[in-house]
Amino acid sequence: MENTPIADAIKELLESKPIFENRDVLRSTYVPDYLPHRDNEVDALLKILIVALRGDTPSNILIYGKTGTGKTAVTTHVGKEIEKAGEERGILCEVLYNNCGVIDTQYRLLAELARNFGKRIPMTGWPTDQVFAEFKSAIDSKKRVVVIILDEVDKLIKKGDDVLYNLSRINSVLENAKVSLIGISNDLKFTEFLDPRVRSSLGEEELIFPPYNADQLADVLRQRAEMAFRSGVIDDDVISLCAALAARENGDARKALDLLRISAELAEREKVEGVQEMHVRRAQSKIEFDRVAEVIKTLPTQSKLVLYSIMVLDKAPELIRRSGRRIMSTGEVYQIYKRMCDMIDIDVLTQRRITELISELDMLGIVNAIVVNRGRYGVTKEITLDTPQDNVYHVLSDDLRLQSLIDMRPDSIQMQLG
DNA sequence: CCTCCACCGGAACGTGAGGAGT
DNA sequence: ACTCCTCACGTTCCGGTGGAGG
Numbered sequence: 205m206e207n208t209p210i211a212d213a214i215k216e217l218l219e220s221k222p223i224f225e226n227r228d229v230l231r232s233t234y235v236p237d238y239l240p241h242r243d244n245e246v247d248a249l250l251k252i253l254i255v256a257l258r259g260d261t262p263s264n265i266l267i268y269g270k271t272g273t274g275k276t277a278v279t280t281h282v283g284k285e286i287e288k289a290g291e292e293r294g295i296l297c298e299v300l301y302n303n304c305g306v307i308d309t310q311y312r313l314l315a316e317l318a319r320n321f322g323k324r325i326p327m328t329g330w331p332t333d334q335v336f337a338e339f340k341s342a343i344d345s346k347k348r349v350v351v352i353i354l355d356e357v358d359k360l361i362k363k364g365d366d367v368l369y370n371l372s373r374i375n376s377v378l379e380n381a382k383v384s385l386i387g388i389s390n391d392l393k394f395t396e397f398l399d400p401r402v403r404s405s406l407g408e409e410e411l412i413f414p415p416y417n418a419d420q421l422a423d424v425l426r427q428r429a430e431m432a433f434r435s436g437v438i439d440d441d442v443i444s445l446c447a448a449l450a451a452r453e454n455g456d457a458r459k460a461l462d463l464l465r466i467s468a469e470l471a472e473r474e475k476v477e478g479v480q481e482m483h484v485r486r487a488q489s490k491i492e493f494d495r496v497a498e499v500i501k502t503l504p505t506q507s508k509l510v511l512y513s514i515m516v517l518d519k520a521p522e523l524i525r526r527s528g529r530r531i532m533s534t535g536e537v538y539q540i541y542k543r544m545c546d547m548i549d550i551d552v553l554t555q556r557r558i559t560e561l562i563s564e565l566d567m568l569g570i571v572n573a574i575v576v577n578r579g580r581y582g583v584t585k586e587i588t589l590d591t592p593q594d595n596v597y598h599v600l601s602d603d604l605r606l607q608s609l610i611d612m613r614p615d616s617i618q619m620q621l622g
Numbered sequence: 623c624c625t626c627c628a629c630c631g632g633a634a635c636g637t638g639a640g641g642a643g644t
Numbered sequence: 645a646c647t648c649c650t651c652a653c654g655t656t657c658c659g660g661t662g663g664a665g666g
Contacts (some may be wrong), residue, residue, distance in 0.1 A: 554654075559630070575629090579664035580665055581627060583660095625664100625666080626665100626666105627662105629661090633655090634655100635656080636654085636655075637650105637654085637662100639652090640651090641651100642648085642650100644646085
């Protein structure tokens with residue numbers, strides 16, 4: 205039988221030894237049976253929720269912690285264990301997980317909750333109180349304890365805290381069932397915007413999850429790596445590097461896992477036997493670029509144009525360099541910006557506004573801008589480009605209003621500007 | 623020691639879009 | 645359909661800054 209090139213390629217790809225045994229273990233949504241270095245948090249949560257198994261109402265809980273500190277993992281993990289233990293003892297205890305980042309209106313949340321108990325609620329159309337009433341009657345039909353996990357609660361209260369108010373008082377109108385709430389937030393200050401009554405009711409207990417340090421992250425990674433990879437494809441140096449890099453950025457376990465997974469994917473694509481430190485470095489810059497691209501994509505046109513002005517200026521030969529980077533001032537950027545606005549017929553904003561846009565770009569980590577005093581020569585921002593820019597062009601030119609300009613590329617624009 | 627550059631960044635205000643209430 | 649509010653985005657105005665250079 206004659207093989208086509210593609211058939212050969214498929215054969216080769218299938219036969220090459222895979223690096224992964226189970227890729228999904230490295231996703232942050234995967235919850236392992238044991239969570240390293242979260243024993244205290246698991247304990248604390250268990251102690252609060254345990255009363256559910258005696259048929260009592262657990263206190264409402266607020267959980268705080270930066271992203272990737274294991275809030276969601278610990279909570280769902282403990283939730284499952286409690287449910288299981290209840291089952292074994294013949295106690296009806298249900299733990300419902302909701303991500304308010306996805307379910308972000310009160311209607312949807314209540315509808316979702318009610319559906320969990322077999323109620324059929326239309327996607328839209330009913331008055332919210334009716335949905336609430338349905339939910340109430342659904343849970344109250346039996347003697348049970350219901351624990352409602354609200355992940356990313358801060359997203360929910362953006363549109364008013366009515367749901368939280370109603371849910372936190374629901375126990376007073378229930379005869380059989382008991383409800384307790386667990387709110388998860390990565391914003392420590394989000395309760396400030398809450399109705400005081402809701403705040404005190406929701407925050408009966410508060411848990412704060414500290415970030416992982418590098419050693420702890422390494423343990424987390426080792427545990428997952430053991431399940432995720434064939435033995436021998438990854439050595440401890442790679443894991444330590446991933447852990448160290450992620451620890452530098454707030455001890456985010458999600459980031460550490462992403463880093464490890466993407467490193468391995470890069471290695472796999474190269475058909476190399478094992479993952480090397482080089483892959484980790486490359487994975488990091490890939491992640492960084494994806495982040496930047498995402499940010500730039502969502503920037504308003506004016507900000508993009510300011511960024512592009514900086515990029516054009518960055519190519520200018522006459523600028524002073526410092527450690528390889530070209531330094532420019534607000535005034536210089538503004539001059540370029542104005543002329544480019546003319547070229548593509550876009551409103552010219554004032555320098556005051558541009559200063560602000562530059563500061564925003566700085567906060568987003570796309571450029572560096574520090575305010576310096578040049579004495580006799582005034583105060584200005586010293587701006588340097590902070591992004592590997594070659595990749596940025598196509599992201600910028602997605603904006604139709606800028607397309608013609610971006611396609612010209614900096615060098616030829618400079619010719620035109622003179 | 624004084625001056626003065628070239629911009630920073632706060633304050634107050636204007637405008638239009640979009641949402642809530644009625 | 646109507647008003648009323650809020651919000652994001654911009655503008656104008658302007659006082660403030662701090663060290664290089666005289």
